[in-house]
Amino acid sequence: MYINGQDQMIKEQIISRGIQDSWVIKAVSEVPRELFVPNELKSLAYEDSPLPIGYKQTISQPFIVAFMTESAGLDQNSRVLEIGTGCGYQAAILSKLCKExxxxxxxxxxxxxxxxxxKKLGYKNIHLRIGDGYKGWPENSPFDAIIVTAAPEDVPQALIDQLKEGGRLIIPVGTFVQELIRITRIKDKIKKENLMPVRFVPMVKEPIVE
Structure with a gap:
């Protein structure tokens, strides 16, 4: 049931909606989404919608995950920072495409x-930490790409600073009205592109330990 659902998801939600990068499509097809959602929602794992994963957070709809991944322009040598691990689904897909x-x-x-x-699923090139995503991970920067899965009101400067030359930041920005944007670092300047209107949970500023 899940395998057929995943095949249908790839055809109807990924390819038919314009995702063209064959490596992104392959990565999404290799990560079973039902393994990243709560047990009671597994029957909905391949629906075209976000799903709750607890703690007032969600797993993004499959198309958005694929679109953000494709927009980052990754390859097998890329080192990527993800802000907002959530259930780990986006990180698992990135691990199929990137070096670290x-x-x-x-x-x-x-x-x-x-x-x-x-760890149980065998992903070995994913490094996790609990912390404030606004600060990024400076000791392991610069990154080829940074993908943010929650929406701040403004783009954190620390994340721009942690991009390498030519690096891309994919981030939803705004409160009630949000826009997914791509920022590319070009020498001492940045190039900003609006990609699409989106709706993400707000980006929390301080670590919550409970």
Missing amino acids: VYSIEVLKPLGEEAAIRL
Whole structure:
């Protein structure tokens, strides 16, 4: 049931909606989404919608995950920072495409659950930490790409600073009205592109340990 659902998801939600990068499509097809959602929601794992994963957080709809991944312009040598580990689904897909994935989760219980899940599933190139995503992961910067899975009111300067030359930041920005944007670092300047209107949970500023 899940396998057929995943095949249908790839055809109807990924390819038919314009995702063209064959490596992104392959990565999404290799990560079973039902393993990253609560047991009671597994029957909905391949629906075209976000799903709750606890702690007032969600797993993004499959198309958005694929679109953000494709927009980051990754390859097998990329080192990527993800802000907002959540259940670990986006990190798992990134791990299929990249050399190293660094992922930060502000909610300790959610981050710990994701760490256990990803280890159990055998992902070895994902490095997790609990912390404030606004600060990034400076000791492991610069990154080829940074993907943010929650929406701040403004783009954190620390994340721009942690991009390497030519690096891309994919981030939803705004409160009630949000826009997914791509920021590319070009020498001492940045190039900003509006990609699409979106709706993400707010980006929390301080680590929550309970």
